[in-house]
Amino acid sequence: MSTPDHDPAPHAHPAEGPAPTPELAARPEAPVTAVLALGANLGDRSETLDHAVAVLTVTPGIEEVRASPRALTAPVGGPTGQPDYLNQVVRIRTVLSPWELLGVAHRLEQDRHRRRTVRWGARTLDVDLIVHGDLVSDHPDLTLPHPRAAERAFVLLPWLWLDADAHLAGEPVAELAARAAHADGVRREPPRRARLHDADRVLPPPPAPGTSAPAGGSDDGAPEVGVPVDGLEGGVASARPWTDRT
Ligand SMILES: Nc1ncnc2c1ncn2[C@@H]1O[C@H](COP(=O)(O)OP(=O)(O)OP(=O)(O)O)[C@@H](O)[C@H]1O
Numbered sequence: 090m091s092t093p094d095h096d097p098a099p100h101a102h103p104a105e106g107p108a109p110t111p112e113l114a115a116r117p118e119a120p121v122t123a124v125l126a127l128g129a130n131l132g133d134r135s136e137t138l139d140h141a142v143a144v145l146t147v148t149p150g151i152e153e154v155r156a157s158p159r160a161l162t163a164p165v166g167g168p169t170g171q172p173d174y175l176n177q178v179v180r181i182r183t184v185l186s187p188w189e190l191l192g193v194a195h196r197l198e199q200d201r202h203r204r205r206t207v208r209w210g211a212r213t214l215d216v217d218l219i220v221h222g223d224l225v226s227d228h229p230d231l232t233l234p235h236p237r238a239a240e241r242a243f244v245l246l247p248w249l250w251l252d253a254d255a256h257l258a259g260e261p262v263a264e265l266a267a268r269a270a271h272a273d274g275v276r277r278e279p280p281r282r283a284r285l286h287d288a289d290r291v292l293p294p295p296p297a298p299g300t301s302a303p304a305g306g307s308d309d310g311a312p313e314v315g316v317p318v319d320g321l322e323g324g325v326a327s328a329r330p331w332t333d334r335t
Pocket residue numbers: 102103104205208209210215216217218219228229230231232233234235236237
């Protein structure tokens with residue numbers, strides 16, 4: 090028996106091969122802003138998004154990772170009866186080509202054993218590339234800006250919460266969000282702090298002689314920790330991946 094996430098014969102994704110156009114293969118000479126949209130509605134959605142943001146943070150060629158507040162959203166399209174999605178938008182600066190960035194997106198999905206079977210079916214993780222600088226591409230394997238982003242409240246609202254001045258193809262995201270259908274199905278998650286299992290914690294150094302406060306750590310008493318990642322180069326991140334900055 091197979092479920093949408095247990096396809097016995099997953100097919101290779103086109104982003105594993107060469108870029109289909111020179112524009113999609115070209116690395117920018119200087120970092121450009123790119124926006125990714127994450128969505129998960131199977132498994133531990135919150136942990137999945139934590140992992141994805143952490144991996145982006147340590148991916149070579151990606152810097153200045155800013156993650157939006159998260160939204161719990163009613164599924165739009167696809168089979169009925171799906172669980173709600175957890176959606177988030179991530180803005181980065183990157184020198185990766187659009188095709189390389191799509192490859193990163195698909196490795197993140199594969200890390201979560203995503204299988205493509207039913208269109209818009211439930212999935213452990215979906216990572217869409219919304220914009221890559223000002224690039225416009227109409228190639229079906231990577232269309233930029235993402236062809237459905239301008240009407241998706243589950244993309245536009247988190248993006249707006251992250252960046253009130255954001256524009257998509259010259260239009261203010263605020264205006265697109267105000268017009269988007271299904272906005273009432275998008276509920277902003279309250280800001281949260283990462284809670285790590287004790288076994289994953291890196292203990293802070295002991296207090297200096299004569300002091301009582303431990304060195305380092307965060308303001309809620311949880312120590313600053315690195316984030317171990319696998320599947321991509323980069324090792325351990327020192328940045329905090331739970332960047333719910335509002
Ligand atoms: N901007 C883009 N971002 C991500 N994938 C894209 C983009 N443009 C085209 N694609 C192609 O779309 C194909 C299907 O992607 P995916 O399975 O993530 O679709 P979906 O999430 O179910 O639907 P939607 O594309 O409406 O979000 C991918 O194989 C990819 O090559």
